[in-house]
Amino acid sequence: MAIESDAVEQELELAIHPMDQFLVKPLFGGSDIGMFTITNATLWLGITVLCAIALMVLGTRGRAIVPSRSQSIAEVIYVFIYKMVEDITGKDGLKYFPYIFSLFIFILVANVVGLLPASFTTTSHIAVTATLALIVFVAVTVLGFVKNGTAFLSLFWVSAAPLALRPILALIEVISYFVRPVSHSIRLAGNMMAGHAVIKVFAGFAVVTFISPAAIGAIVAIYALETLVVCIQAYVFTILTCVYLKDALHPSH
Amino acid sequence: MATETNGAATEHAQGMPQLDFSTFPNQIFWLLVTLVVIYFVMSRVALPRIASVLAERHGAIQSDLDKAEQMKAKAVEAEAAYNKALVDARAEAQAIVDATRAEIQKDVDVAMAKADAEIAAKSAESETAIKEIRDSAMSAIEEVANDTAEAIVAKIMPAAADKAAVQAAVSARLKG
Numbered sequence: 228m229a230i231e232s233d234a235v236e237q238e239l240e241l242a243i244h245p246m247d248q249f250l251v252k253p254l255f256g257g258s259d260i261g262m263f264t265i266t267n268a269t270l271w272l273g274i275t276v277l278c279a280i281a282l283m284v285l286g287t288r289g290r291a292i293v294p295s296r297s298q299s300i301a302e303v304i305y306v307f308i309y310k311m312v313e314d315i316t317g318k319d320g321l322k323y324f325p326y327i328f329s330l331f332i333f334i335l336v337a338n339v340v341g342l343l344p345a346s347f348t349t350t351s352h353i354a355v356t357a358t359l360a361l362i363v364f365v366a367v368t369v370l371g372f373v374k375n376g377t378a379f380l381s382l383f384w385v386s387a388a389p390l391a392l393r394p395i396l397a398l399i400e401v402i403s404y405f406v407r408p409v410s411h412s413i414r415l416a417g418n419m420m421a422g423h424a425v426i427k428v429f430a431g432f433a434v435v436t437f438i439s440p441a442a443i444g445a446i447v448a449i450y451a452l453e454t455l456v457v458c459i460q461a462y463v464f465t466i467l468t469c470v471y472l473k474d475a476l477h478p479s480h
Numbered sequence: 481m482a483t484e485t486n487g488a489a490t491e492h493a494q495g496m497p498q499l500d501f502s503t504f505p506n507q508i509f510w511l512l513v514t515l516v517v518i519y520f521v522m523s524r525v526a527l528p529r530i531a532s533v534l535a536e537r538h539g540a541i542q543s544d545l546d547k548a549e550q551m552k553a554k555a556v557e558a559e560a561a562y563n564k565a566l567v568d569a570r571a572e573a574q575a576i577v578d579a580t581r582a583e584i585q586k587d588v589d590v591a592m593a594k595a596d597a598e599i600a601a602k603s604a605e606s607e608t609a610i611k612e613i614r615d616s617a618m619s620a621i622e623e624v625a626n627d628t629a630e631a632i633v634a635k636i637m638p639a640a641a642d643k644a645a646v647q648a649a650v651s652a653r654l655k656g
Contacts, residue, residue, distance in 0.1 A: 246493040251503040262505040269506075272514040279518055283526035290533050292540055298533075305530045325523035333518050353498045354507040362515075420498065 243431030245424040249351055271347040275337045283332065304332065308465065315469040320476055326366075327472070330359065331465040338419065338457030342450070350460075351419035353412060360412035363468050371475035382478040411467055418460045422453040625650045 254265050283304075286297030294302055308331050312324045334350060341348030349355050371379040383400040385393060426449050433442040497503075629646050 244492045246495070246497060249497040250493050251497060251500070251507065260503050260506050262509050264506055266503075266506060266510075268503075269510045272510050276514055276517050276521075280521055280526075283530075284521060287526065287529050287533065290529060290536075292533075292537050294533070301526070302530055302534065305527070306534070325527055326519065328527060329515065329519040329522045332522065333515060349507075349511070351498070352503075352507055354504045355511050358508050358511050359515075416498065420496075 243428055245427035245431070248347070248423060248427060249420065251352075267347045268349055268352070271340065271349050272337075274346075275333065275340050275349065278340055279332050279336045282336070304335075311466060312469055312472075315466070316473045316476055320469070320472055323472060327465060327468055330363075330468060331461060334359070334415070334464050335458065335461035338461055341419065341423070342453060342457060348419050348423055351416055351423060353416045356412035356416040357408070359415075359464070360408040363411065363471060364408040367468075367471045367475045370472070371478060374476060375478055379475070379478045382474055386479075407467075407471065411464065415460050415464050418456055422449065422456055425449050426453065622651060622654060625654065 251260060251266050251268050253260060254267060254270055257264070260266060282297065283301050286295075286301045289295055289298055291298060305328070308328045309321075309324060312320055312327055316323070337350045338348070340346060341350060371382070375381075383397045383404065385396045385400065388396050426446055429442045429445045429449065433439045433446070435442075626647050629650050630643060633646055
């Protein structure tokens, strides 16, 4: 009998809700979420801004020739993104460097801050990543037409292919072009959501005594993997943005 | 994760909260606010600052390298000057040695000439003295020979004792 009641109790405790961490809720009571309601998402976006400023502004306030640790980090990120933009888009892409850098630092800091226990991961929401991806998509498309006029359409016309194949390839190119923002956004949100949900699932298993060591070990392992993933996803989002920008600046195949 | 701490009172997510479109306007609005703030802080403060620091560092390193290059050139120059000074000093020492040697040689030559002259004078004097002695000895010999011959002639044949004839005969014999 005792064993049975234990089992029931465990059954109750094993109510795992891995998606609860993604709920958007008003911070100051009420249940309606209007456009301007301060929610937990707003809070963590604010924390993201503060952390980004702390790193990039407070960290570099020494302006030292021999940098402090925080200044070194800021410089490494700066040089990393600068080289990426320069290598992929060329010299003429460098004037968009501040935009790309802002994008990168937002995604990176939001992802890393989201790894804190009890935090809310803003970049795990498709609303956020889709907005980012659409901003990039619209900006790049408009830029492409402004810079190249109708020559931008040569991006879809594969002049290296045999003439008969070109219309088919053009159709494929057009489809792939419009799928870009979808894959761009879902890749980031999906990675963030999946990793955090998996951690939560293992955390739910940790309440069962005899598998808790394994569960906690798994949490540690997944957490380490997630630490890698959040940086890589920020990098991937940024490098794809650079690639799209390159297409807009130099559309020829 | 903190969302659960209220226990039973906590509402649980139905499906994916990501697809709850009622939260979209809110999230998108605050995201745009966030992006604008981040963009302005980065493009106005952080990025120019880091760019200037990097440029400054690059400049400092470049100027240090230039300075090192100049120093090196100076060192090479100094070495050349040192070597030149060494060569000059050596040449000068050689010249001084040569000059001194020539001077000493001159002194030696003068002293030698003087000594030679003295020796010559001395030997001429001696020669004169010797000649005088020889002359006086010759005249003494002639005198002794004359006397001896006269005495001999007077002893052997006193009648034919002719002083002038004897003397002529003696001097003829002495010269012969």
